[in-house]
Amino acid sequence: MTSLSSQTPAGQRGPSDHVIRDQIILAAQQHFSHYGYGKTTVSDLARNIGYSKAYIYKFFDSKQAIGEAICARSLAGILAEVEAAAADGKSATEKLRRMVEKLTSLSAEFFFADRKLYDIAVHSAIAKWPPSQEYIARIKDILAGIIVEGREANEFECKTPLDETCRAIVRALQPFVSPLMLQYNLDDVPRCTNETLSLILRSLAP
Amino acid sequence: MTSLSSQTPAGQRGPSDHVIRDQIILAAQQHFSHYGYGKTTVSDLARNIGYSKAYIYKFFDSKQAIGEAICARSLAGILAEVEAAAADGKSATEKLRRMVEKLTSLSAEFFFADRKLYDIAVHSAIAKWPPSQEYIARIKDILAGIIVEGREANEFECKTPLDETCRAIVRALQPFVSPLMLQYNLDDVPRCTNETLSLILRSLAP
Structure with missing residues (x-):
């Protein structure tokens, strides 16, 4: 499948x-x-x-449809590694950090490994092909799980609606997660990923 | 000039x-x-x-060089309005809100007003033409002024280095400020601008 x-x-x-x-x-x-x-x-x-x-x-x-199948395969591979990396974190904060680091480093690797396949991912993101939409939805799901865990452990604030927090965080990560944007932000990985992650963690403080 | x-x-x-x-x-x-x-x-x-x-x-x-001059003119027009909007805010929080709202709404207007001129701005952003680099630098300057004001008034946290805060905020705004990204995020203005702004304001809380 x-x-x-x-x-x-x-x-x-x-x-x-x-x-x-x-x-x-x-x-x-x-x-x-x-x-x-x-x-x-x-x-x-x-x-x-x-x-x-x-x-x-x-x-x-x-x-x-063939392009979508290839894209879905590449993105599913990234997601599997991101989920595994997040699961290894001991706290919600650490899970979030591991998730973001893995997501951005694998996306950058994808770019450098095969520009022509990466271009399919860019095209998919722009044209909003189903695999790209599902990819973003799945990232939001993984994120939501981590945020809920952090809220229950009093690591994160609980006032903002969960949906809004997840949407805003995924959007703040767009420069490093969107295949379209990432290619112009590669110089900034990983230093700026860390800065963005710190901003996100400050925004989550209780 | x-x-x-x-x-x-x-x-x-x-x-x-x-x-x-x-x-x-x-x-x-x-x-x-x-x-x-x-x-x-x-x-x-x-x-x-x-x-x-x-x-x-x-x-x-x-x-x-002609394209750059046209681009510089359009971006200077946006910046002048953004600065005026921010200046009208009574607190640093309100200034930041006005700044971001004006920046995103004018960028969206620019897109709808003239797609072909907007394409020059996209090209300028991708190719890192001087007017686009100066535009981002100027946005960071305006932002830095607001953050310093907010820190002095104890509205904003003071621990994070100012440069880092400014860079991270501008990056979080990239989906709405980068001409390249904005064109794919237009459905999300203004609701998502507000969500991103709220995330930024939470990250600035003392």
Whole structure:
């Protein structure tokens, strides 16, 4: 399953666990990584993978659906590591710190590891593709869990509505979390991530 | 004088107060506003304004220098209103609120008023043209003045180094202040500006 959610992702067809689907995604990822998402057509992909265009369309209804599947896979990988890093924290403050540090360092790594795949994530963020929307929603969920824990332990203030706190924190992290912005803020990681994190922690003080 | 600073802007030549310079900037602004900055050459501009290309090059050493002058003019207009709005606040908290509200509302207005000129501001932000760098520096200066006032009046905490506080706040405002980001966050103005402002004010609490 390549989606962040448990439902069949929009644009994907046929059995969700089909091995061919995974082959297409992997081959497309390699192809996009080399030639770029924008410059590739489904015909190019089909030729390169060795399947017919019609066969690819049995699994994905468009190039975007393949792009979304690749994006969902990359983002799910980041989220899994972020959750694990946060879980290792002994207090809510430490969990938040670990979450933010992991999130920004992995996002920066993603950028440097493969610019062309990163461009798909930028495109996904701008076009508000479902994987990007689900990614942000999941980050808010992880954050909400940490904030609730911190409130219960009297580490964090309780007056501000939880939803508002989470939205405002995710937005304050946008320069380092949004693929679109991060590429222009890379010089500032990690020093400025720390400054932003300190501002967030001051805002959470009881 | 069209620059944000008092020095002759890079890329501009000849006497700084020359009336021809202003004519070129205004005509270029109209031309860019209609055809876009990217698609226009200095030859197109010259033909449209009715001056020779060589004559335009007496005042600006490149198309970018003209773009920078237009950008500086738009941003200086926003800053003047932001400073006036902040000055009207009775406390540092109110000044900060007015500053942020004016900054975000004028930035959004700028977007809706003229997409093609706004694109120059986006380009300027990405390419780190001097007017964008000076704009951010000036916003930090205005902010620093308000924070110092708030610290002296015991409205704001004094432990965090002033520079760090200012940098972190400007970064938290990036989703609404960066021309690049704002265009994707327009649905969120003004509700989310308020939430971000509240987070910032909580972080400033003594």
